[in-house]
Amino acid sequence: MFGYYLELAMRSMKRNRVLTALMVVAVALGIGSCMTTLTVLHVLSGDPMPGKSQNLYTPQIDPRAMDGYVEDGPMLDQVTWIDGMNLLRSKRGEHQALMTGGAMTVQPSDGSIDPFYANSRYTTADFFPMFAIPLLYGRAWNASDDEARTRVAVISSELNDKLFHGEDSTGKSIRIHGTDMRIVGVIGDWRPTPHFYDLNMGDFANTEDVFVPLSVARELLLPRSGSIDCWGPGGSAEESLEKASCVWLQFWVQLDSPAKAAEYRQFLLHYVQEQKALGRFERPARVELFNVMQWMDYKQVVPGDVKLQTLLAMGFFLVCLVNTVGLMLAKFMRRSVEVGVRRALGASRRAVFAQLLTEAGIIGLMGGLLGLMLAMAGLVLVRAQPAQYASLAHLDMEMLVLTMVLAIVATVLAGVLPAWRACQIAPALQLKTQ
Amino acid sequence: MEIRPILSTLRRHKVTATLVILEIALTCAIVCNAIFLIGQRLDHIDLPSGVAESELMQIIPVGIGKQADSHARATADLAALRQIPGVTGATMANQLPFGNQSWNSSIRLSPDQKLPSLNSTIYYGQDVVRIYGLDLIAGRNFQDDEYKWWDDTAGDDSLSPHVGIVTQALARKLFPNENPLGKTIWQGTNNIQIIGVVRTLTRPNLRDVESNGYSIIMPLRVTMGNFAGFVLRSRPQDRARVLDEAVATLRKQDPRRVFTEKRTYDEIRKKFFAGDRSMTVLLATVCAALLIVTALGIVGLGSFWVAQRRRQIGVRRALGARRIDIVRYFQTENFLLATIGIALGMVLAYGINLLLMVHYELPRLPFIYLPAGAALLWLLGQAAVLGPALRAASVPPVVATRG
Numbered sequence: 046m047f048g049y050y051l052e053l054a055m056r057s058m059k060r061n062r063v064l065t066a067l068m069v070v071a072v073a074l075g076i077g078s079c080m081t082t083l084t085v086l087h088v089l090s091g092d093p094m095p096g097k098s099q100n101l102y103t104p105q106i107d108p109r110a111m112d113g114y115v116e117d118g119p120m121l122d123q124v125t126w127i128d129g130m131n132l133l134r135s136k137r138g139e140h141q142a143l144m145t146g147g148a149m150t151v152q153p154s155d156g157s158i159d160p161f162y163a164n165s166r167y168t169t170a171d172f173f174p175m176f177a178i179p180l181l182y183g184r185a186w187n188a189s190d191d192e193a194r195t196r197v198a199v200i201s202s203e204l205n206d207k208l209f210h211g212e213d214s215t216g217k218s219i220r221i222h223g224t225d226m227r228i229v230g231v232i233g234d235w236r237p238t239p240h241f242y243d244l245n246m247g248d249f250a251n252t253e254d255v256f257v258p259l260s261v262a263r264e265l266l267l268p269r270s271g272s273i274d275c276w277g278p279g280g281s282a283e284e285s286l287e288k289a290s291c292v293w294l295q296f297w298v299q300l301d302s303p304a305k306a307a308e309y310r311q312f313l314l315h316y317v318q319e320q321k322a323l324g325r326f327e328r329p330a331r332v333e334l335f336n337v338m339q340w341m342d343y344k345q346v347v348p349g350d351v352k353l354q355t356l357l358a359m360g361f362f363l364v365c366l367v368n369t370v371g372l373m374l375a376k377f378m379r380r381s382v383e384v385g386v387r388r389a390l391g392a393s394r395r396a397v398f399a400q401l402l403t404e405a406g407i408i409g410l411m412g413g414l415l416g417l418m419l420a421m422a423g424l425v426l427v428r429a430q431p432a433q434y435a436s437l438a439h440l441d442m443e444m445l446v447l448t449m450v451l452a453i454v455a456t457v458l459a460g461v462l463p464a465w466r467a468c469q470i471a472p473a474l475q476l477k478t479q
Numbered sequence: 480m481e482i483r484p485i486l487s488t489l490r491r492h493k494v495t496a497t498l499v500i501l502e503i504a505l506t507c508a509i510v511c512n513a514i515f516l517i518g519q520r521l522d523h524i525d526l527p528s529g530v531a532e533s534e535l536m537q538i539i540p541v542g543i544g545k546q547a548d549s550h551a552r553a554t555a556d557l558a559a560l561r562q563i564p565g566v567t568g569a570t571m572a573n574q575l576p577f578g579n580q581s582w583n584s585s586i587r588l589s590p591d592q593k594l595p596s597l598n599s600t601i602y603y604g605q606d607v608v609r610i611y612g613l614d615l616i617a618g619r620n621f622q623d624d625e626y627k628w629w630d631d632t633a634g635d636d637s638l639s640p641h642v643g644i645v646t647q648a649l650a651r652k653l654f655p656n657e658n659p660l661g662k663t664i665w666q667g668t669n670n671i672q673i674i675g676v677v678r679t680l681t682r683p684n685l686r687d688v689e690s691n692g693y694s695i696i697m698p699l700r701v702t703m704g705n706f707a708g709f710v711l712r713s714r715p716q717d718r719a720r721v722l723d724e725a726v727a728t729l730r731k732q733d734p735r736r737v738f739t740e741k742r743t744y745d746e747i748r749k750k751f752f753a754g755d756r757s758m759t760v761l762l763a764t765v766c767a768a769l770l771i772v773t774a775l776g777i778v779g780l781g782s783f784w785v786a787q788r789r790r791q792i793g794v795r796r797a798l799g800a801r802r803i804d805i806v807r808y809f810q811t812e813n814f815l816l817a818t819i820g821i822a823l824g825m826v827l828a829y830g831i832n833l834l835l836m837v838h839y840e841l842p843r844l845p846f847i848y849l850p851a852g853a854a855l856l857w858l859l860g861q862a863a864v865l866g867p868a869l870r871a872a873s874v875p876p877v878v879a880t881r882g
Contacts, residue, residue, distance in 0.1 A: 064779060067775055067779055071772055071775070071776075074768055074772065078765065078768075112593065113585070113593060113594055113595060114593075115594070148541075149541075150541055150542075150543040150736075150737045152543060159737075160543060160737050161737060162541055162737050162739050222543065223543050223735075268541070282630075282633045349838075349839055350754065350758055352838075353516075353758075353835075353839065354758075354761065357509070357513065357761075357762070357765055358765075360505065360508075360509045361509070361765055361768065361769055361772075363505060364502060364505045364506055364509070364769055364772060364773065365772055367498055367501050367502045367505065367776075368502055368772055368773070368775070368776035368779075370498055371495060371498040371499065371502065371776055371779065371780050372776065372779045372780070374494065374495055374498065374783075375495070375779060375780055375782075375783030376783075378783070378787070379783065379786065379787075430753075430754070430757050431750065431753035431754065431757070432754055462494070466494065
């Protein structure tokens with residue numbers, strides 16, 4: 046029966062080419078714009094560490110002076126050196142790492158490449174196991190390297206391609222910021238999106254090219270970048286940041302169960318109370334502990350413009366659908382005679398309804414296919430945008446299926462009212478007017 | 480024109496009429512808000528910086544390894560840059576408006592004030608007022624002996640300079656209806672006396688409309704180690720050549736550095752507002768697409784109605800209606816539907832605007848957008864219905880006599 050309905054639908058569409066084309070184009074435009082913006086939204090609000098993000102936490106404590114205190118005001122997003130080191134050494138989590146971002150020059154030994162600038166991350170050994178970073182060659186450094194300030198570096202595969210043509214470079218040395226470091230590892234394909242562990246580098250920043258132990262970075266005073274927030278007297282001179290009343294480091298901890306997270310929260314509260322007793326902290330004790338997705342939410346990582354674009358596209362799609370309902374109604378009503386004849390020859394209302402919905406579904410399918418092409422073209426345009434996230438906008442299988450399903454379901458739904466109206470036609474009346 | 484027959488016809492085609500009304504209402508609501516958003520973005524993109532935009536350039540160097548004597552390096556670099564033909568000014572400064580990298584500080588009116596009065600951005604660099612081309616509207620510029628090196632004073636507020644130049648926006652906020660000259664403001668524990676006021680100097684990073692203009696200029700020289708960049712000024716037509724020569728000169732002075740930026744001020748502004756510009760284009764495209772889809776919908780349904788009412792039209796023609804009467808009929812019908820749609824659309828437009836106000840800190844939709852949106856959709860409706868109406872008018876009276 047379905048085959049027969051398909052044939053009828055094809056014939057009817059051929060008969061009203063212009064009207065059919067109008068409907069297909071309207072559905073396609075709506076679907077295309079919706080899918081383009083939804084794909085961007087989908088990519089940007091994704092989980093940077095699937096399967097692991099619920100166990101990774103960043104704490105907030107407030108070491109500032111009472112000056113400028115507002116009850117329930119915003120806390121600081123980063124930690125001081127002293128607090129970071131205290132939390133790191135207490136080793137209360139499965140893994141924990143203290144880190145900050147930087148940027149520095151790389152001088153290739155190969156004379157054919159000019160010195161260039163690369164983003165870097167200064168961190169502690171647990172960074173690699175905690176974030177489950179895949180290593181292409183070699184290994185990460187360990188805690189004793191942190192302690193001994195061993196001049197080692199882990200580099201990205203892109204940098205490895207650039208400097209060593211993709212060969213195993215472990216054991217070779219790399220000259221960064223005028224100092225030679227021994228490469229111990231090359232990381233593989235790893236770009237968490239968003240760049241959750243340090244949003245100061247840009248919410249959708251690329252992974253850093255060079256990773257160096259934090260202790261080494263401080264000893265050599267490697268150039269930092271990111272945000273720094275200071276309070277009270279005393280400056281923020283680079284040499285004495287360890288003692289300054291400034292927050293400039295990010296701290297992440299892995300806690301494998303909600304119970305452990307609750308325990309950690311208690312530990313943090315005790316720590317703050319202890320610091321208050323010591324006179325280091327002044328503000329009322331308050332702590333926050335965010336996991337990755339809570340953190341993304343709190344920092345409002347998905348750009349407002351992207352949400353606005355999605356809303357706009359949905360509105361557009363709605364108008365396109367209303368338009369399709371109207372056109373389909375016109376089309377089906379024009380065929381009252383045909384419907385009347387079919388009904389008179391014994392087709393049940395149900396059969397006529399099914400036939401008309403099949404036609405709606407085919408329009409949806411064609412609209413969906415055209416919409417998919419429009420969405421791909423739309424994403425090419427998005428990728429040409431200057432935004433940091435632009436290069437991430439790709440259609441995945443999930444969105445592809447969603448596009449087709451949405452197109453067909455929406456058009457079939459749009460066809461329900463017109464089809465229902467069309468089957469109400471009394472067969473006799475239609476035949477009589479002929 | 481008699482409206483009653485139109486109304487009674489519409490009553491018999493409730494579903495189709497409702498669909499047209501709904502489509503017009505949705506389009507009206509979305510287009511009103513989208514055009515409003517476009518206006519907001521365009522205002523934003525045109526925000527004045529306060530600097531001589533067509534004459535400025537920026538080069539950001541990064542040193543390799545530790546710098547021996549950064550003060551001497553900066554002085555020598557600047558002296559060499561000033562030798563380049565066409566250069567009318569050269570300095571090292573920490574930031575430029577819309578440059579994205581910013582240094583900010585809380586400002587208080589007394590050292591023991593609990594909450595800061597406002598947050599301001601701080602510009603450092605020698606001769607910033609003259610080289611940036613700022614408009615000094617009150618007081619004086621810094622004297623040579625007031626300048627210090629930033630890294631000599633970092634970490635010790637008592638060594639910091641105690642004079643500063645502020646923007647008019649900041650002065651008005653802190654001292655409304657008072658002469659700001661000679662007043663003292665506090666940056667942390669450092670007291671700064673206001674000695675001059677410039678008309679406009681916008682922040683490197685924008686926040687909200689009110690605080691975008693809060694800037695202070697301090698007489699501090701900065702060097703490469705403080706993330707500062709070179710700012711050069713020349714005639715607009717010399718800029719490309721000056722930039723190339725400047726980089727070559729700096730390389731010759733000290734090859735141990737990498738240049739992360741080398742750009743004219745126009746490029747800085749363009750990059751900063753690129754996102755807004757593409758959003759404007761996107762909004763405009765969606766508006767156009769919406770209007771086209773709605774127009775096509777009206778054409779489609781109009782044609783359907785004409786086809787359906789051929790007999791009715793034929794009868795009217797046979798009874799003496801002129802062609803123009805038939806055209807008028809369809810035009811009036813469309814006008815009625817559009818009016819109901821627009822009325823509904825206005826309410827919807829305000830609803831959407833309220834939603835956007837809550838989520839995107841947008842101002843209220845100004846009233847003017849409503850009549851403008853209404854006029855647009857009336858015109859669109861009339862234009863779209865004209866084709867079907869003319870086709871209806873060409874229905875011959877003889878149709879009435881056929882079965």
